[in-house]
């Protein structure tokens with residue numbers, strides 16, 4: 001049964017790396033949080049979404065669930081669109097039925113990466129891969145079907161839970177002395193806790209619209225890897241290479257730094273610089289605690 005004494009939030013993709021931190025941060029901020037995994041709620045099933053939303057009658061919905069396998073999506077256009085576009089349609093329609101605020105987590109991959117200045121929230125989108133196209137279609141459903149939608153684009157996400165670039169680098173270092181890392185893609189690494197905190201603040205406002213929320217500053221994957229090994233105290237020979245050294249099915253934007261004017265204009269503090277965020281990640285990982293979760297309570 002839904003607890004009707006507290007504000008209720010549904011987090012989709014709650015078992016994903018961002019979803020798990022969203023559940024903790026929103027719970028710490030006083031929300032009654034419902035975080036169904038795919039087994040409890042497959043949001044590509046419109047009737048299942050209708051039933052779950054009728055049971056919970058949410059005040060807010062954070063739609064973090066997504067088809068996130070960027071390379072697999074190139075060969076699975078139907079699968080990516082089913083989840084990222086039509087799944088978002090189902091979630092947005094039901095959120096609107098209950099007058100709930102909707103946060104749709106989107107991506108820097110809606111841009112083509114040919115820019116050289118941080119992308120503004122209003123800038124023309126032009127995805128270069130199927131994943132980006134499907135996430136952009138999801139943005140459109142969210143904006144058209146919900147009158148209370150926040151689109152929150154983020155990038156290069158890593159967290160304590162789930163697989164990500166930080167963990168991949170550390171695992172590779174267990175078996176290799178030399179690691180080649182791409183040095184011609186520039187973006188903003190984003191720590192899930194910082195993003196979840198920004199989302200929890202944004203949904204306290206009524207300033208619906210498009211936002212960019214990513215770690216401050218910018219770096220290449222090579223620079224990110226170098227910073228990871230410095231903090232981990234690991235000695236590894238890092239070899240900067242061009243993307244052409246790692247041919248992959250999906251093209252990636254070369255430059256996808258997200259400018260974050262809208263967030264601060266809405267009164268939400270910008271996310272910390274990516275290097276400070278990486279320090280916090282290692283601290284929270286090594287100490288197996290996440291002190292900032294409870295600060296909002």
Ligand SMILES: NC(=O)c1ccc[n+]([C@@H]2O[C@H](COP(=O)([O-])OP(=O)(O)OC[C@H]3O[C@@H](n4cnc5c(N)ncnc54)[C@H](OP(=O)(O)O)[C@@H]3O)[C@@H](O)[C@H]2O)c1
Nearest residue numbers: 013015016017018038042043065066068107154155156157
């Ligand atoms: N990771 C990044 O670098 C990055 C960058 C930019 C934007 N984003 C966006 O940030 C959000 C969170 O990403 P993440 O890294 O936390 O992803 P993640 O770890 O892959 O989590 C996504 C979650 O969505 C679930 N899901 C997929 N299809 C579903 C369905 N039909 N019904 C219910 N649940 C479903 C997945 O469940 P299964 O495990 O069962 O598939 C998974 O738990 C996504 O919207 C993503 O597009 C991510």
